[in-house]
Amino acid sequence: MLVAMPISTEHVGRRYLAEPITVTAQKIQEFADALGDPNPAYRGPDAIAPPTFAITLASFEAVLDDPELELALARTIHMDQSFEHARPLRAGDVVVPVASIEKVRSRGATDMITVAITLDTVDGEHVATATANLFHSREEDA
Amino acid sequence: MTTLTIPLTREKLVRYAGASGDFNPIHYSDHFARKLGQESVIGHGMLTMGLAMRLVTDFAAPEKVRSCRFRFKRPVPVPDDAEGAALHLELEASDPDDMGVITCSLTARVGDDVVGSGKAEVVA
Numbered sequence: 001m002l003v004a005m006p007i008s009t010e011h012v013g014r015r016y017l018a019e020p021i022t023v024t025a026q027k028i029q030e031f032a033d034a035l036g037d038p039n040p041a042y043r044g045p046d047a048i049a050p051p052t053f054a055i056t057l058a059s060f061e062a063v064l065d066d067p068e069l070e071l072a073l074a075r076t077i078h079m080d081q082s083f084e085h086a087r088p089l090r091a092g093d094v095v096v097p098v099a100s101i102e103k104v105r106s107r108g109a110t111d112m113i114t115v116a117i118t119l120d121t122v123d124g125e126h127v128a129t130a131t132a133n134l135f136h137s138r139e140e141d142a
Numbered sequence: 143m144t145t146l147t148i149p150l151t152r153e154k155l156v157r158y159a160g161a162s163g164d165f166n167p168i169h170y171s172d173h174f175a176r177k178l179g180q181e182s183v184i185g186h187g188m189l190t191m192g193l194a195m196r197l198v199t200d201f202a203a204p205e206k207v208r209s210c211r212f213r214f215k216r217p218v219p220v221p222d223d224a225e226g227a228a229l230h231l232e233l234e235a236s237d238p239d240d241m242g243v244i245t246c247s248l249t250a251r252v253g254d255d256v257v258g259s260g261k262a263e264v265v266a
Contacts, residue, residue: 027161030160030161031161031162031192033157033161034154034157034158034160034161034162034189034192035158035189035192035193035196036148036154036193036196037196037199039199039200039204041203041204041205042204048204048205049204050192050195050196050199050204051195051198051199051204051207051210051262052188052191052192052195052210055162055164055188056161056162056163059163059164073166074178077214078187078188078214079213079214080211080212080213080214080260081187081188081191081211081212081214082209082210082211082212083209083210083211084208084209085207085208085209087205088204088205088207
């Protein structure tokens with residue numbers, strides 16, 4: 001019988017595989033426009049993406065939605081974010097986001113959770129890794 | 143040092159939410175933001191980072207960015223008016239190291255408060 005446990009070091013290494021996503025020129029342009037960045041590199045059919053665009057493919061929602069971990073977006077603060085790029089994402093890339101829980105440090109009713117999301121193409125080319133540190137507070141008992 | 147000042151308005155938050163897929167209500171609902179202890183809607187930390195990275199990709203082309211990181215130090219309340227929050231962004235670039243890598247130090251301020259800081263590594 002599975003007993004839900006709140007997030008702990010036991011969950012380090014848990015991975016979440018997402019469906020392949022296609023990077024589109026339209027989405028890159030929308031993102032560049034949202035940043036107010038007129039750089040022509042982000043426009044046209046061969047657009048490359050700005051460095052933080054990877055966040056649109058690398059959401060840590062899968063981790064927050066894992067019922068076993070007892071996490072909640074409303075109790076989570078995004079502390080910091082990093083990206084490492086082998087090359088920019090570009091229009092036409094089909095990437096498979098894989099999220100993994102890298103670290104869990106718990107203290108009292110709070111957890112510091114590190115989630116790393118790799119973005120490799122369906123052909124196995126590594127493009128980028130996005131790593132987030134999340135500060136989570138547990139639900140207070142009634 | 144290069145700088146950029148962006149009026150962070152509610153409209154920009156709306157556009158960024160749609161573009162990034164981050165629909166956390168704390169970024170569009172004053173009611174929800176206040177329930178979570180904020181004075182009002184706050185901006186996405188990732189929006190501040192994306193705006194700061196504009197300085198980097200203007201300094202060195204986007205494809206030269208090998209890595210970047212940003213810490214979200216303080217929430218950025220965004221008033222519901224025409225001016226929004228005046229987000230002041232700064233970049234300081236190091237000399238290239240032995241591998242030809244330049245480190246860009248980034249700071250984001252609203253008034254006297256540092257709301258975020260980070261670094262980006264670009265190849266020369």
